[in-house]
Amino acid sequence: MHRRFLQQKRLQSSSTKNLIPIRTSLKGAGLLQQPVLNKGSAFSREEREIFQVDGHIPYDVHSLEKQMVRAYAQFKRQPSNILKHAFLASLRDQNQILFYALVSSRLKEMLPVLYTPTVGEAVSQYSDLFRRPIGCFLSLPTAHTMREQLQSHANAAFRYKYPPGMKNSDTERPFDIVVVTDSEGILGIGDQGVGGISISTSKAALYVAGAGVDPNRILSVVLDVGTDNHTLFANPLYMGYKHVRTRGVAYDHFVHQFMMNIKELFPGALVHFEDFGLNNAARLLETYKPVLPCFNDDIEGTGAVALAATMSAIGVTKSKLCDQRIVVYGAGTAGMGIANQIRDAMIEVDGLTLEEANSRFWCIDRDGLLLKSNPRLQGSQHDYARDDEEVRDWTREIQEQPNLRILDVVKAVKPTMLVGCSTNARSFNEDVIRTMAEHVERPIIFPMSNPTSLVEVDPADANEWTDGRALIATGSPFPPAKNPITGKDYFIAEANNALIYPGLGLGTIASRSSKMSKGMILAGVKALASASPALEDPDAPLLPDLAGVRKVSLQIAAAVVRQAMEEGVANINLKKDDDAIIEHIKFGMWDPVYRPLELEPEDLTSD
Numbered sequence: 001m002h003r004r005f006l007q008q009k010r011l012q013s014s015s016t017k018n019l020i021p022i023r024t025s026l027k028g029a030g031l032l033q034q035p036v037l038n039k040g041s042a043f044s045r046e047e048r049e050i051f052q053v054d055g056h057i058p059y060d061v062h063s064l065e066k067q068m069v070r071a072y073a074q075f076k077r078q079p080s081n082i083l084k085h086a087f088l089a090s091l092r093d094q095n096q097i098l099f100y101a102l103v104s105s106r107l108k109e110m111l112p113v114l115y116t117p118t119v120g121e122a123v124s125q126y127s128d129l130f131r132r133p134i135g136c137f138l139s140l141p142t143a144h145t146m147r148e149q150l151q152s153h154a155n156a157a158f159r160y161k162y163p164p165g166m167k168n169s170d171t172e173r174p175f176d177i178v179v180v181t182d183s184e185g186i187l188g189i190g191d192q193g194v195g196g197i198s199i200s201t202s203k204a205a206l207y208v209a210g211a212g213v214d215p216n217r218i219l220s221v222v223l224d225v226g227t228d229n230h231t232l233f234a235n236p237l238y239m240g241y242k243h244v245r246t247r248g249v250a251y252d253h254f255v256h257q258f259m260m261n262i263k264e265l266f267p268g269a270l271v272h273f274e275d276f277g278l279n280n281a282a283r284l285l286e287t288y289k290p291v292l293p294c295f296n297d298d299i300e301g302t303g304a305v306a307l308a309a310t311m312s313a314i315g316v317t318k319s320k321l322c323d324q325r326i327v328v329y330g331a332g333t334a335g336m337g338i339a340n341q342i343r344d345a346m347i348e349v350d351g352l353t354l355e356e357a358n359s360r361f362w363c364i365d366r367d368g369l370l371l372k373s374n375p376r377l378q379g380s381q382h383d384y385a386r387d388d389e390e391v392r393d394w395t396r397e398i399q400e401q402p403n404l405r406i407l408d409v410v411k412a413v414k415p416t417m418l419v420g421c422s423t424n425a426r427s428f429n430e431d432v433i434r435t436m437a438e439h440v441e442r443p444i445i446f447p448m449s450n451p452t453s454l455v456e457v458d459p460a461d462a463n464e465w466t467d468g469r470a471l472i473a474t475g476s477p478f479p480p481a482k483n484p485i486t487g488k489d490y491f492i493a494e495a496n497n498a499l500i501y502p503g504l505g506l507g508t509i510a511s512r513s514s515k516m517s518k519g520m521i522l523a524g525v526k527a528l529a530s531a532s533p534a535l536e537d538p539d540a541p542l543l544p545d546l547a548g549v550r551k552v553s554l555q556i557a558a559a560v561v562r563q564a565m566e567e568g569v570a571n572i573n574l575k576k577d578d579d580a581i582i583e584h585i586k587f588g589m590w591d592p593v594y595r596p597l598e599l600e601p602e603d604l605t606s607d
């Protein structure tokens with residue numbers, strides 16, 4: 001009876017009175033080793049007694065706030081960003097609440113460590129830094145047991161048990177979101193083999209910290225089909241499948257087996273494709289869009305964030321989308337995703353025809369300007385390839401270049417907007433930027449390549465070479481640039497897909513939608529663009545700060561849910577009313593707070 005009394009007393013205590021308790025039968029060391037339930041020094045006196053934690057932990061009881069102070073000091077003591085990243089990974093593995101509470105409270109400082117750019121190092125050094133596996137490793141040689149492996153993750157995922165009649169997050173499917181990479185095109189650093197798991201776990205962490213998705217309902221996956229990365233092959237500590245990267249029919253079969261297993265085992269879960277290679281990303285998205293809810297972050301997420309930044313920029317320049325002349329440098333997964341997203345918006349918002357909208361783009365890849373005569377054009381590149389005739393009208397000086405490079409194109413086209421997704425560091429050099437700035441009052445410049453070392457132009461340089469006139473957004477975080485004329489700081493918008501994918505994902509799962517449609521993505525873009533600080537002040541950044549992503553995600557998710565309901569793809573019974581939608585989304589959101597613990601009833605009866 002004593003324990004029952006203590007439980008009731010604890011439930012009435014003021015600090016926990018509004019929190020729904022969680023039931024568990026774990027005790028002692030077993031409880032401390034469960035990162036979802038472990039509170040470390042924050043177990044209350046009563047919990048320590050009931051759950052036999054006494055003796056496993058020093059005496060004093062500390063609040064979550066005090067734990068955060070200690071964890072932050074330990075974080076600061078790590079000598080490099082990669083060691084800080086490793087520290088955060090261990091913390092996540094020990095105490096999920098403390099990890100997310102710390103990260104969420106200092107998102108601005110933690111994001112560049114947890115995510116881009118440091119995640120690039122974590123991926124490439126994965127086998128050297130490995131401590132404990134987090135995530136799901138599906139390797140080609142063990143494909144015959146893939147279903148059992150996925151099922152085993154579903155079984156191992158912690159499921160909350162709330163007392164009867166209280167909120168229940170335990171729905172019929174074990175996971176809401178599956179983040180998957182095959183590691184062939186990690187950021188701009190290419191094939192990274194099994195280390196790609198860290199991009200999946202990082203993207204998953206942002207769904208949690210950035211949109212309040214329950215971390216226990218996201219599965220992070222790497223599809224290990226081998227690697228063509230010689231450095232990894234030469235590393236005796238490499239932990240992945242040491243085999244040349246599997247391609248062709250065997251690769252397609254493996255991916256198909258994965259997708260079909262997800263559809264059957266986790267029905268309705270959103271599949272988030274991340275950093276697949278150029279030859280697979282668009283093809284897989286097209287294949288599986290009609291089959292299950294799926295989304296490619298590098299194509300659709302990047303396109304969406306770039307479109308939001310563009311909408312914001314044209315608000316400053318007081319022009320229309322259809323007035324833009326856009327040069328896209330690097331016509332790969334992200335470059336084509338951005339062009340497609342902006343092109344589709346020109347059609348929907350400004351009423352252009354497809355042909356008219358395509359004609360606003362000049363895309364450049366390794367062979368130079370994409371021309372219709374180029375036999376190597378692929379996928380969306382065909383839409384944007386220019387007529388060879390057009391180039392014949394350009395000046396002799398330009399025409400005589402062996403293949404049309406960025407400076408030639410900028411001279412001839414006089415673009416209003418220059419987007420970089422090339423991985424070609426510093427390719428927007430002084431000549432390119434100054435030439436662009438000669439012809440346009442407020443040049444819109446988006447060097448989107450990640451990580452930081454691959455950026456097409458340092459925003460400080462772009463700012464200086466345009467006398468502070470450029471409207472800039474980058475893929476990685478940069479410090480403010482000084483306006484050379486006014487001396488004021490210009491804050492650089494971070495146009496990273498992390499600003500939008502968490503909200504898009506949250507909206508999709510909150511609407512229990514059968515797909516993530518173009519309309520839902522566009523609704524999310526408009527919500528993000530409407531939160532732009534530049535709407536109020538033309539010298540402010542083009543996008544809200546990534547550190548405020550959680551607030552923005554709620555607005556994005558609400559727009560997505562509303563649109564899903566309008567399109568008839570939502571599976572919820574809800575009034576089409578803004579307050580009701582926000583309430584519904586908030587109800588499902590997860591917060592990093594310690595909930596009171598209750599013993600499973602069978603454990604109580606043994607008293």
Ligand SMILES: NC(=O)c1ccc[n+]([C@@H]2O[C@H](COP(=O)([O-])OP(=O)(O)OC[C@H]3O[C@@H](n4cnc5c(N)ncnc54)[C@H](O)[C@@H]3O)[C@@H](O)[C@H]2O)c1
Pocket residue numbers: 185186187188189277278297298302305329330331332333334335364365366367420421422423424448449450451454474475476495496497498
């Ligand atoms: N800001 C963001 O949110 C975001 C999102 C996705 C990708 N990215 C970044 O964009 C870059 C590209 O990613 P991706 O997924 O599109 O890769 P990708 O390999 O699919 O595309 C890169 C393209 O650039 C071309 N290219 C390479 N070198 C070039 C050169 N010297 N001149 C012209 N073209 C060249 C390639 O041929 C390829 O078509 C990466 O650095 C990635 O980190 C940023």
Ligand SMILES: O=C(O)C[C@H](O)C(=O)O
Pocket residue numbers: 116186187188275297298449450475496497498
């Ligand atoms: O991961 C990022 O930082 C953004 C994007 O998905 C990328 O591949 O660069």
Ligand SMILES: [Mg+2]
Pocket residue numbers: 187274275297298
């Ligand atoms: Mg990516």
